[in-house]
Amino acid sequence: MEVLTPRSLDEALSVKAERPDARPIAGGTDLLVELNFDRARPETLLNLNEVPELRGWSRENGTLRLGSGLTYAEAMRAPLAELVPALAEASRTVGSPQIRTRGTLGGNLGTASPAGDALPPLLVEGAQVELGSLRGVRSLPLSEFLVGPKRNALEPDELVLAVRLLPSAQPQTFMKVGPRNAMVIAVCSLALVADRERGELRAAYGSSGPVVGLVTAPLEERDHFADTVAAAASPIDDVRGTAIYRRHALRVLAERAMERCLA
Amino acid sequence: MRCGFWRNVPWSGVWHEDRGVKIRLTVNGEPREADVWAGESLLTTLRDTLELPGSKNACEQGECGSCSVLLDGALVCACLVLAAQADGHEVTTVEGLADREELHRVQRAFVEAGAVQCGFCTPGLVVATAALLEANPDPSDDEMREALSGNLCRCTGYAKIFDAVRLAARS
Ligand SMILES: Cc1cc2nc3c(=O)[nH]c(=O)nc-3n(C[C@H](O)[C@H](O)[C@H](O)COP(=O)(O)OP(=O)(O)OC[C@H]3O[C@@H](n4cnc5c(N)ncnc54)[C@H](O)[C@@H]3O)c2cc1C
Ligand code: FES
């Protein structure tokens, strides 16, 4: 086993082209657990912490570009938090302060868990995932990037570079159900945007199907929307909760989220 | 010096030699070097190689906070940082808080408030509290709870710990 630490994006992409099996490591909050418990023994680790191009965020002609190395702690901070308020709310619910210092958006996308808390807020804002390799850069809608539970559309020579979205600037929120206020993998979660500009309600549910799912409806259908969201989800019974409970909780979350966003 | 790390790969029963990594970092203000296994956590390096056992190892999965340290000034779980990722960076452990014989005000407050029972969680809580007060000298009760939500204590029931945080904030 070895660790490679590239100092630029070009260098990182070259390593990934030569060693497609090299496992990227950003914050390490998912990967170190695998290493510590002998669940993963990659031949090569690709440390992304020293690649400046993956850090931080920027705004170009209104479009927001969130580097894959953006941490939850950074996403919670103004002025970014005001541009993507549901993402900021979701970030506040992730793990603990220690986890939020290190955990990144890129890592959440890499893991592609249906419980990933960054995913619903990004999905309701129509995020595109920017993937890079020596062959070039391509962009995929988040819904196409997430192809299954813990599976994504990354090719072996690619890295997640960033997430792009045009902030809707519409009322939005994120809610999560779990047994305590910290350190909780969502039993189920919901991000919602009440988009008056487009006359549309958009919701994305987490931990209630094989992937995070998007549900949209015209604003006039507000009265049925909570039922629509619950019906669209396909939850299962597992250690964290039952399918029946999850569907019920989604209905309650959608109702509360609409109350918040349409007040 | 041999710089290989022999590891048993559990499912194969085969011993592999891994290439070691040399890291140079600043720990508690001093430049340090260590030869580490590529997959090793910063916590293991601190405890086993750098002889700083103050940071505790309980869960190795980010759940308990007993391994809390500052990495470039920010609170992290040392068990979730790859040692090689700390190369070139600054780490402060609980051993680095006191000024020689003079305890850090957070350490003093933990003693005075009786916030220590078995003491296993204490180093992590002390580091987390020091980080909190650095960023927010006068935290509300909610802010305290939030800031320490990644640190578990199995003994005290937390009441005395929050007393200690309040005491440290005032001192
Ligand atoms: C105690 C604890 C609590 C947690 N709580 C939550 C929670 O509340 N909500 C939540 O959603 N998650 C939670 N997590 C999981 C984890 O923190 C998140 O998934 C986080 O976003 C992972 O980011 P990272 O940078 O640490 O990922 P890493 O561990 O560095 O990487 C994760 C995966 O993504 C890949 N990867 C990373 N960066 C890239 C890239 N740029 N390109 C391609 N692949 C990449 C890695 O190879 C790896 O497979 C928790 C974890 C712990 C240990
Ligand atoms: S040992 Fe690191 S959080 Fe428990």
Ligand code: FES
């Ligand atoms: S004093 Fe024993 S775990 Fe906190």
